[in-house]
Amino acid sequence: MSALLRILGRGPAIIALILVSGLAQAATLTLVTPNGAVGPNDPVEVWVRLSTTTNIAFNGNSSDPNSYQSLFATPPPFLPQWPDFFGQFVQAANGGEGAFVGFDTIVDAITNASRACTGTFNDLGCSSSNYTFSFNLHPAANSFAFRDTFNLLAGQSQDFLLGTFTPKPGGAAPGTYNFAGVGFFYMFTGFGTDDFGVSHFMSNVKIGPDLASICTSISNPSCTFTRQVVPIPAAAWLLGGGLGLLGLVRRQPA
DSSP: OEEEEEEEESEEEEEEEEEOOOSOOSEEEEESSOEEEEOTTOOEEEEEEEEESSOEEEETTOSOTTOGGGGBSSOOTTSOOSSTTOEEEEOOTTSSOOEEEEOSEEEEEEEEEEEEOOSTTOTBTTBOSSEEEEEOBTTSTTOOBTOSEEEEOTTOEEEEEEEEEEEOTTOOOSEEEEEEOEEEEEEEEEEEEOTTSOEEEEEEEEOSSOSEEEOOOTTOTTTEEEEEEOOOOHHHHHHHHHHHHHHHHHHSOO
16 A cells, blocks of 8 residues: 655655555554644644554664664564665666665664645645644654654653644634544665665665554544634624723723
8 A cells, every 4th residue: 555645854845655564563653632623723733642562762873884773772673674675766877777775884864754645634735725734843842753862662652743734824714624644764864885886875765664653544533633623703703802902991001
């Protein structure tokens, strides 16, 4: 199965086609508050919960750059075995077919996050006529993306703010907004050599399935983040404005 994802990287966000493997994931992701109601001008935060049944110990600053296994206290079983299938497809310089190039050396590794461009939160591909979405980036509080290190013990859970949908000027139109699909994963940067002895710099490569993910099926309630935008009645605006003016009158000096 494949899904169109908006992926965060060290630089501009990119659109990529990710093939979802059937391998078992080491952890699970769930939506903290999948449903709710908001006003037209309310920011909408997307919180997810990462839970694991095995220890997660990741150190992207490992002193041994020649093997990805040094990045983890216990190499994740869902990642390909080093060095087989651990790399990326590199396009040939002459525009030819290109070839798969495996990493010889890893110089950087980070955690990262993605959301799927599905549902009515994304009515213009990965954009929206009603909202703009911004990822919550490390070192901001409660961020999973862009961490150089991460640890979570078996049996524990941790909540993360994936990002925020912010209404565009004028507010979001009343109605139901939803999306499905969140992924947490690792990305690797380093060098690899092709069969002709040419060295390639490969940046922010996602390899294998996600550490944990939420499915992309809008029809599945357990996968779908939904917010009902409810308009504020005109009478409420008038009442609030009247009370505010009354307060101002009472505070004026004699």
